Amino acid sequence: xxxxxEMTPTARFLEVKDVRKAYGAIKAVDGVSFAVGPGxxxxxxxxxxxxxxxxxxxxxxxxxxxxxxxxxxxxxxTGMSPLQLSRRGVGRxxxxxxxxxxxxxxDNLIVAAQEFQGTMPxxxxxxxxxxxxxxxxxxxxxFGLRHVAQLPAGSLSYGQQKLIDIAMAFMPxxxxxxxxxxxxxxxxxxxxxLRALLIDLNKAQGGSFVVIEHNMDFIxxxxxxxxxxxxxxxxxxxxxxxxxxxxQVLEAxxxx
Amino acid sequence: MNRTRTFGxxxxxxxxxxxxxxxxxxxxxxxxxxxxxxxxxxxLNLTVGYAGQMSLGxxxxxxxxxxxxxxxxxxxxxxxxVLPVAGIVCFIVGLIxxxxxxxxxxxxxxxxxLGFNILVYLVMRNEEKVTGxxxxxxxxxxxxxxxxxxxxxxPFFYFTFLSVVVLAxxxxxxxxxxxxxxxxxxxxxxxxxxxxxxxxxxxxxxxFAIGAxxxxxxxxxxxxxxxxxxxAPFHFSASLTMLLAVIVGGSGRFFGPVLGTIIVVxxxxxxxxxxxxxxxxxxxxxxxxxxxxxxxxxxxxxRLRWKGAAK
Ligand SMILES: Nc1ncnc2c1ncn2[C@@H]1O[C@H](COP(=O)(O)OP(=O)(O)OP(=O)(O)O)[C@@H](O)[C@H]1O
Ligand SMILES: [Mg+2]
Numbered sequence: 271x272x273x274x275x276e277m278t279p280t281a282r283f284l285e286v287k288d289v290r291k292a293y294g295a296i297k298a299v300d301g302v303s304f305a306v307g308p309g310x311x312x313x314x315x316x317x318x319x320x321x322x323x324x325x326x327x328x329x330x331x332x333x334x335x336x337x338x339x340x341x342x343x344x345x346x347x348t349g350m351s352p353l354q355l356s357r358r359g360v361g362r363x364x365x366x367x368x369x370x371x372x373x374x375x376x377d378n379l380i381v382a383a384q385e386f387q388g389t390m391p392x393x394x395x396x397x398x399x400x401x402x403x404x405x406x407x408x409x410x411x412x413f414g415l416r417h418v419a420q421l422p423a424g425s426l427s428y429g430q431q432k433l434i435d436i437a438m439a440f441m442p443x444x445x446x447x448x449x450x451x452x453x454x455x456x457x458x459x460x461x462x463x464l465r466a467l468l469i470d471l472n473k474a475q476g477g478s479f480v481v482i483e484h485n486m487d488f489i490x491x492x493x494x495x496x497x498x499x500x501x502x503x504x505x506x507x508x509x510x511x512x513x514x515x516x517x518q519v520l521e522a523x524x525x526x
Numbered sequence: 527m528n529r530t531r532t533f534g535x536x537x538x539x540x541x542x543x544x545x546x547x548x549x550x551x552x553x554x555x556x557x558x559x560x561x562x563x564x565x566x567x568x569x570l571n572l573t574v575g576y577a578g579q580m581s582l583g584x585x586x587x588x589x590x591x592x593x594x595x596x597x598x599x600x601x602x603x604x605x606x607x608v609l610p611v612a613g614i615v616c617f618i619v620g621l622i623x624x625x626x627x628x629x630x631x632x633x634x635x636x637x638x639x640l641g642f643n644i645l646v647y648l649v650m651r652n653e654e655k656v657t658g659x660x661x662x663x664x665x666x667x668x669x670x671x672x673x674x675x676x677x678x679x680x681p682f683f684y685f686t687f688l689s690v691v692v693l694a695x696x697x698x699x700x701x702x703x704x705x706x707x708x709x710x711x712x713x714x715x716x717x718x719x720x721x722x723x724x725x726x727x728x729x730x731x732x733x734f735a736i737g738a739x740x741x742x743x744x745x746x747x748x749x750x751x752x753x754x755x756x757x758a759p760f761h762f763s764a765s766l767t768m769l770l771a772v773i774v775g776g777s778g779r780f781f782g783p784v785l786g787t788i789i790v791v792x793x794x795x796x797x798x799x800x801x802x803x804x805x806x807x808x809x810x811x812x813x814x815x816x817x818x819x820x821x822x823x824x825x826x827x828x829r830l831r832w833k834g835a836a837k
Contacts, residue, residue: 330721356723370714372778373707381707385723393704400704438722
């Protein structure tokens with residue numbers, strides 16, 4: 271799925287306007303605004319505790335922002351539940367591993383997409399794989415998980431679970447996916463593969479991605495547009511080379 | 527399921543069906559009682575083992591089903607009406623009991639469901655006009671089936687046995703459907719589940735409702751089997767026993783309840799020769815099992831395979 275369907279092309283795809291979230295005295299997110307276009311890949315970087323995950327959680331309904339709003343395809347989605355957002359084609363991965371440990375890898379992928387098909391009673395009567403077996407197998411192939419497809423997801427290595435986690439987010443063919451540190455704990459060669467996979471998925475499914483990552487090489491090669499957050503604010507924004515060369519960004523995050 | 531397992535299952539079913547012919551009436555009664563509890567425990571395994579919800583109220587549903595059956599069977603209602611009525615009523619009450627689960631988890635939920643069980647128990651004991659209070663309801667007739675009386679111990683056993691097999695087939699189908707997968711997702715990671723469009727509110731309520739309906743149906747057979755009901759068997763301690771059966775058998779394993787029910791319903795009978803010692807032995811066995819086999823009895827084969835692989 272690409273863009274907002276029958277929406278006018280001028281309508282912004284994802285628009286985050288002056289979002290704030292405070293935890294007591296801590297301003298975790300302090301007035302962040304940015305926009306993401308259809309099919310675009312945006313990177314979010316910044317030091318630990320700069321509010322990146324909190325920003326994701328505020329956009330995705332895991333927490334309610336203290337103020338500000340979020341529009342998706344011209345509709346205000348601020349404060350919507352994760353369930354409502356998923357129905358609108360917004361998916362995510364979490365910073366920590368979130369797989370269904372006792373389900374097999376294949377079932378993890380199927381369950382990630384099955385609820386988007388038909389009604390609940392129809393799903394009860396549907397075939398066991400909900401008609402998604404083939405799609406799941408393709409995804410398993412795509413992520414190189416065939417030899418472990420029947421094993422419980424919880425029994426696999428961290429990196430393998432990370433891949434399952436990401437594959438699950440893409441199973442329902444979302445229009446927008448927010449990925450929180452997809453490379454954390456993944457070995458270097460797999461990081462390159464992961465980047466290639468994301469680019470392929472972006473081409474194949476046409477969705478937009480927002481990616482939080484500390485791996486600068488990964489971000490620079492994947493994202494044409496990068497946002498750097500520091501202490502809850504956007505410090506710099508633009509093409510990766512510009513952000514990387516920004517003096518303030520160098521001081522606050524990248525160092526020399 | 528592979529061929530050996532299917533063969534083993536069929537053999538076990540045949541053995542179970544033939545066995546009562548060689549037993550005295552008390553043995554047949556026990557085997558029927560086993561089937562009755564198995565229905566409720568199969569249901570509880572769905573709620574607890576597959577959907578990951580805590581419930582200490584299953585005996586209340588068994589009781590609700592049993593009291594309804596007692597009243598309606600005495601009014602002469604046919605079994606094919608009494609059964610669905612009990613199932614539907616317990617389904618609805620189960621839905622309602624599911625609501626606390628949307629707010630609280632684990633031990634808080636255990637206490638919420640326990641409170642529900644106590645409430646139902648008090649109603650059974652105190653609403654004498656309907657329930658007969660502590661005196662209960664005597665003289666419950668056995669139903670008949672297409673004009674064929676189920677009065678005898680054996681015919682009633684076969685009716686109950688067949689019913690539990692049908693119930694198990696239904697649950698097998700349900701748990702293999704996309705719903706079963708959604709239940710497991712709810713159990714393993716509710717936060718991830720909602721972000722993948724899984725309506726955890728609906729599935730939580732359904733997990734309670736379906737589990738409760740199984741117990742309600744079991745209650746009908748219970749009333750018709752013992753033909754006299756009083757509040758005692760529906761005390762919350764019976765809910766604890768049923769939860770124990772789920773855990774001992776292997777929570778979230780399809781055939782776990784079969785082993786679990788053998789342990790909690792039949793084993794105490796076999797240990798009776800020990801008289802006063804039996805409770806202590808039983809308690810010790812359970813403690814030992816929980817320490818060395820937290821996955822339940824059905825996790826033994828997996829463990830052995832694991833050990834073999836580790837060498
Ligand atoms: N639930 C919470 N309660 C209180 N403070 C919180 C909570 N969640 C986040 N914070 C605080 O908000 C700030 C931003 O945290 P956040 O997790 O968004 O950072 P981050 O940029 O994702 O960092 P990292 O790169 O380490 O993942 C931190 O100071 C953190 O301590
Ligand atoms: Mg973070």
